[in-house]
Amino acid sequence: MNVPTTVEKPGSRELSYAEALREAMGLALERDDRVILMGEDIGVYGGAFQVTGDLVDRFGTDRVRDTPISELGGAGVAVGAALTGLRPIFEFQFSDFAMLAMEQIANQAAKLRYMLGGEASVPVVMRMPGGSGTGAAAQHSQSLEAWFGHVPGLKVVQPSTPEDAKGLLLAALEDPDPVIIFEHKMLYKMKGEVPEGWYTTPIGKAAIRREGTDVTIVASAIMVHRALAAADELAKDGISVEVIDLRSVRPIDRETIIASVKKTGKLVCVYEGVRTLGVGAEISAMIAESEAFDFLDAPIQRLGGAEAPIPYNPELEKAAVPQTPGIVDCVRKLVGGQV
Amino acid sequence: MNVPTTVEKPGSRELSYAEALREAMGLALERDDRVILMGEDIGVYGGAFQVTGDLVDRFGTDRVRDTPISELGGAGVAVGAALTGLRPIFEFQFSDFAMLAMEQIANQAAKLRYMLGGEASVPVVMRMPGGSGTGAAAQHSQSLEAWFGHVPGLKVVQPSTPEDAKGLLLAALEDPDPVIIFEHKMLYKMKGEVPEGWYTTPIGKAAIRREGTDVTIVASAIMVHRALAAADELAKDGISVEVIDLRSVRPIDRETIIASVKKTGKLVCVYEGVRTLGVGAEISAMIAESEAFDFLDAPIQRLGGAEAPIPYNPELEKAAVPQTPGIVDCVRKLVGGQV
Amino acid sequence: MPDNRHDPDNRPFAIRTFEADVLKDALRKMWLIRRFEEGAEDSYTRGLIHGTMHLSIGQEASAVGSCMALTDDDKITSTHRGHGHCIAKGAEVKYMFAEFFGKEEGYCHGRGGSMHIADVTKGNLGANGIVGGGLPIAVGAALASKQLGRNDVTICFFGDGANNEGAFHEALNIAAVWKLPVIFVCENNKYGMSTSTERSTAVKNIAERAVAYAMPGRTVDGNDFNAVTEAVGAAVARARSGEGPSLIENLTYRWRGHSKSDRNRYRTKDEIESWVAQDPIERFRKLLVDHDIIDAAEADTIRAAAEAEVAAGIEFAKAGTDPKISDVTRYVHAEAKA
Amino acid sequence: MPDNRHDPDNRPFAIRTFEADVLKDALRKMWLIRRFEEGAEDSYTRGLIHGTMHLSIGQEASAVGSCMALTDDDKITSTHRGHGHCIAKGAEVKYMFAEFFGKEEGYCHGRGGSMHIADVTKGNLGANGIVGGGLPIAVGAALASKQLGRNDVTICFFGDGANNEGAFHEALNIAAVWKLPVIFVCENNKYGMSTSTERSTAVKNIAERAVAYAMPGRTVDGNDFNAVTEAVGAAVARARSGEGPSLIENLTYRWRGHSKSDRNRYRTKDEIESWVAQDPIERFRKLLVDHDIIDAAEADTIRAAAEAEVAAGIEFAKAGTDPKISDVTRYVHAEAKA
Numbered sequence A, B: 001m002n003v004p005t006t007v008e009k010p011g012s013r014e015l016s017y018a019e020a021l022r023e024a025m026g027l028a029l030e031r032d033d034r035v036i037l038m039g040e041d042i043g044v045y046g047g048a049f050q051v052t053g054d055l056v057d058r059f060g061t062d063r064v065r066d067t068p069i070s071e072l073g074g075a076g077v078a079v080g081a082a083l084t085g086l087r088p089i090f091e092f093q094f095s096d097f098a099m100l101a102m103e104q105i106a107n108q109a110a111k112l113r114y115m116l117g118g119e120a121s122v123p124v125v126m127r128m129p130g131g132s133g134t135g136a137a138a139q140h141s142q143s144l145e146a147w148f149g150h151v152p153g154l155k156v157v158q159p160s161t162p163e164d165a166k167g168l169l170l171a172a173l174e175d176p177d178p179v180i181i182f183e184h185k186m187l188y189k190m191k192g193e194v195p196e197g198w199y200t201t202p203i204g205k206a207a208i209r210r211e212g213t214d215v216t217i218v219a220s221a222i223m224v225h226r227a228l229a230a231a232d233e234l235a236k237d238g239i240s241v242e243v244i245d246l247r248s249v250r251p252i253d254r255e256t257i258i259a260s261v262k263k264t265g266k267l268v269c270v271y272e273g274v275r276t277l278g279v280g281a282e283i284s285a286m287i288a289e290s291e292a293f294d295f296l297d298a299p300i301q302r303l304g305g306a307e308a309p310i311p312y313n314p315e316l317e318k319a320a321v322p323q324t325p326g327i328v329d330c331v332r333k334l335v336g337g338q339v
Numbered sequence C, D: 001m002p003d004n005r006h007d008p009d010n011r012p013f014a015i016r017t018f019e020a021d022v023l024k025d026a027l028r029k030m031w032l033i034r035r036f037e038e039g040a041e042d043s044y045t046r047g048l049i050h051g052t053m054h055l056s057i058g059q060e061a062s063a064v065g066s067c068m069a070l071t072d073d074d075k076i077t078s079t080h081r082g083h084g085h086c087i088a089k090g091a092e093v094k095y096m097f098a099e100f101f102g103k104e105e106g107y108c109h110g111r112g113g114s115m116h117i118a119d120v121t122k123g124n125l126g127a128n129g130i131v132g133g134g135l136p137i138a139v140g141a142a143l144a145s146k147q148l149g150r151n152d153v154t155i156c157f158f159g160d161g162a163n164n165e166g167a168f169h170e171a172l173n174i175a176a177v178w179k180l181p182v183i184f185v186c187e188n189n190k191y192g193m194s195t196s197t198e199r200s201t202a203v204k205n206i207a208e209r210a211v212a213y214a215m216p217g218r219t220v221d222g223n224d225f226n227a228v229t230e231a232v233g234a235a236v237a238r239a240r241s242g243e244g245p246s247l248i249e250n251l252t253y254r255w256r257g258h259s260k261s262d263r264n265r266y267r268t269k270d271e272i273e274s275w276v277a278q279d280p281i282e283r284f285r286k287l288l289v290d291h292d293i294i295d296a297a298e299a300d301t302i303r304a305a306a307e308a309e310v311a312a313g314i315e316f317a318k319a320g321t322d323p324k325i326s327d328v329t330r331y332v333h334a335e336a337k338a
């Protein structure tokens, strides 16, 4: 894939996104006794997507705990443990199953500090493998980040590179409040340079992955890579695209996006979640009410997931979320004044 | 309250919003044996907000079924019953508790028809008392319509008047797909003219509650009434406000809103749900990508709920959601070119 | 033990209860399941099918035995490991393959795939991608039956892993309190993915949990077709006569990994082999031969027919029609009446 | 029965276990709960408090008795009907009243109200607006204790209604499988809002469900302080020594309606009166008097002191500070360190 790699840092190597996450968890388990991992089949199985891998061999079954298939209970146990001294990292096997645990996530974890007037802290990290592309159909392919992004008290991040996967997970661990990480299943095997040791990627900061002057694309997770591929394609036509990797859904990095739109005057939001009320709706609205509004010289475009569950048939599945050609097409029309 | 009443229809009388809902359910239970009501304390107690009231006396405990306190199970039973011949109306005691049932609502009810390639139908209606203002704090006061609005396969309505409460509930019952009704707790006692007999209010159609030329306010649920009060106030300054009652969150009535914004050139979205990724984000984005974009002569404004859980203290609680003075203020600034 | 195989009163339940034709058809279905899944596995390995799949090879007696007391009006809810239940409830393998191949001819017109096969009009309310997702749905179907005065019952299949979901608790409690005609059939294959029941479940046998819902609970050898038909049959009869729900636990084993990504790290070769030796199809075949229902030749013919049906089903599926891309949002809602 | 009240070996558990001071303090707390709730009710009726509230009057022995074996390091999770648990775990009524009045001086600085009172640093992890919401949280607290090698245990209070939530099932199972130091105390007051356990729960006694989690289960007279301390005390000892969780069911009754909107349509006057006759405070007072721990005059003094404390608490709350409106989003996240 077409990832603009960070300048190689001393001590960085190529790792996959899954390996980067595993390295982050390993570091955390080593450094802090209060860190535990919880989730279904994260031990001997290594996780449905092999993210925890061999961590159970290194840290034992007390610190890498297979839970029963009990998402609500498991998440709630993580919340209670976080409230009383542990720093749990809870893996949902698929983010779709987090629907069973919304109560503990959104009614308890997100609200406890506030309801208790600041007198409690719930430093829990929840890992959510999301996204389509695996042929697993409607109940295993959703992109639910917008739900979590709507909940005050949560922070929500979506790394698109191995480096950020590690950095955001470590930032989440250092955060005194609940942080939800949406990991994209189709990125787990993606390789990239990852610095060694402990470092954090700030939560709430977008990253400009490619600079450009004609149009701004704000994309998240796997869509960053499709947007970059589209930008390559569009460059051939002389269209200069700025690609912003959203990285953080809650909070959103207003400054970076507003500055870019003021420069380019055009905005396309690309995201995999269902288009209506998805992340792009917020970005669009945020721009439309900001000082960047006056700089806009074309309607804001959104490319989001279809208004349908994710279908099984592979061609339908592709058609249900934005793909590179669709992004190219949308930008061309926008720049050509055809919208 | 300041509701613009419909022209009095033959056979209409004044009913409260709760009475209107009860009348709709009574008509449905009379007309169709397949209709049953399910929910916690909807029988002898009459419902936490006295919406089902005496229906259990009229139709018996088989058709007006108190469920155990089991939101996931209860909702799932309703889904299974709908799939196999019944037409259940499921009451969540507070919409906040629906978090426990998201799995059955969003993974099952919403997706079954699609996953089964059109070979199944889940005609279930779910009633959700939502909103703040009762002093019940963070876990009993949320406005979660945006979550449901993000889910393909669902329809989501939010009546703001007794007439629509009845009409939308009956429309939901006639619908072959799952429909979620957000009822606002602070509206239950509101009175208004309600036609007798069976009628439906179309799902997916907004209503222009007040015509105006300077600015369009799109408001939902209780915010419609605050917007109308603000419009009265603003009229004194010579500002002419068009107030649109959204009524349907999914699908959204694009045509009505676009036409209004093309006329007024200014848009303010007022909604009670959390501002970020709330209903107003979608309306704003929808306009910013539509042909109405070129007619906008000021940034689109959103007044939504604070980025916080609903607090207990009554003054804080009020401050956490849009109020009439804030709407007035926002419109004044917008019209005055101060944003 | 005296040889009483020919004494009618002492013959096993299945033999004395079902006609020979019906028993032969059960054997046919068990073979069909086995060959269907082998065919699916092979198609997957050859890259003809995408996604994942959960094979129930080794569990055929539970699926077919449980459905023996059902009519076409009765309902089932199934699981991610649901091919066997489908076939037991009468699905045709060619439409199942078509679904796997993502074709319009499939049960779900290619929208659902392996985890969502259903045939609602024939009482198969569907596999489910959500562990435990079918439990409350089954109770709802039973409620509809009771409320509308119908006589059908619902069998709810679920796994040992699913028994730790809150949905299990809520569903069984509601079914019991409302005395609904539903039979909860737990297919305990010792593992939820990699996690053994010892590590996930506080009780030894899932059926012990029936006490918490004041319903009968029974644990049976789920690889013994006869034992399954007897236990589930009694529960179906109970449900049908208005006495309410039951919980039956079929002890069985999946020979294959959990899904295509399983490295089988959590169990031993010995354990797998000991269960393969308990092949439910072979045991059933032997039962039928021992009771002179069929002879070896006829058994072979039945198996060969299943093989042929599966081969034909794959060809049918390959020749199927791809959905139109423009139909991606079709079936989200009911289509407007013409 | 022979009079053996003064024979040490035969005295009731509570009397032979706790010092006189401790027992007197328990009586004080019971009175404090009663008067606190009456004061809250009165303030509500007079329009000084908004929102709703759930009174536990009649259930004081369950709250105070259950907490007798706890130290300040131990934890509790509570419910919407949680004032009694708070006070039993050592909360001060003036800060509770301040919370009811929405003041900065309240336990939650006016953000939480009646349904969210907590004092995490003292081990009260909070009331909960979500029925069953505290169950997994309590298990998490017990996990933290075990994992960090601490010696504290957690009591998880919940109602009969909550026992039908999936969270109950998942929490008890996890606690049992992981052998965690948590005691599940079900306060069975016969109703979840208007719905009786007969109409909502498949078993007669909630404690029967302990079987499903292979943990000890006991049902006791929850209005008998002595019985509660004995049963919960044994469970606490068990948890503390690493033997895992227990389920104790305290049979009790709420004298008041479910909340302020209750018309009491689902129960009879007679039923209410029969339970009022079982006043747990009066029964405990009598126990203390009978065993010469206190005399009637001292009991009156204790009650009067509770009354005075409540009256002072209300005045304290009235004089409290209102939160600043501009602080509406304060406490959503941790404040940046200075």
Ligand SMILES: Cc1ncc(C[n+]2csc(CCOP(=O)(O)OP(=O)(O)O)c2C)c(N)n1
Pocket: A040, A069, A071, A093, A097, A100, C054, C080, C081, C129, C130, C131, C132, C158, C159, C160, C161, C162, C163, C189, C191, C192, C193, C258
């Ligand atoms: C709610 C939910 N949690 C987790 C999963 C992932 N998952 C699919 S099957 C499975 C194991 C289920 O075990 P069991 O119920 O015993 O069925 P088996 O696979 O053994 O047939 C898991 C964890 C899921 N699909 N749904």
Ligand SMILES: Cc1ncc(C[n+]2csc(CCOP(=O)(O)OP(=O)(O)O)c2C)c(N)n1
Pocket: B040, B069, B071, B093, B097, B100, D054, D080, D081, D129, D130, D131, D132, D158, D159, D160, D161, D162, D163, D189, D191, D192, D193, D258
């Ligand atoms: C998840 C959830 N469902 C429903 C409610 C509404 N509700 C509050 S208390 C209550 C009854 C609870 O009964 P029980 O657990 O027996 O406690 P009790 O009120 O009798 O003390 C109900 C239905 C809620 N707060 N949370």
Ligand SMILES: [Mg+2]
Pocket: C159, C160, C161, C187, C188, C189, C190, C191, C192, C193
């Ligand atoms: Mg299993």
Ligand SMILES: [Mg+2]
Pocket: D159, D160, D161, D187, D188, D189, D190, D191, D192, D193
């Ligand atoms: Mg109760």
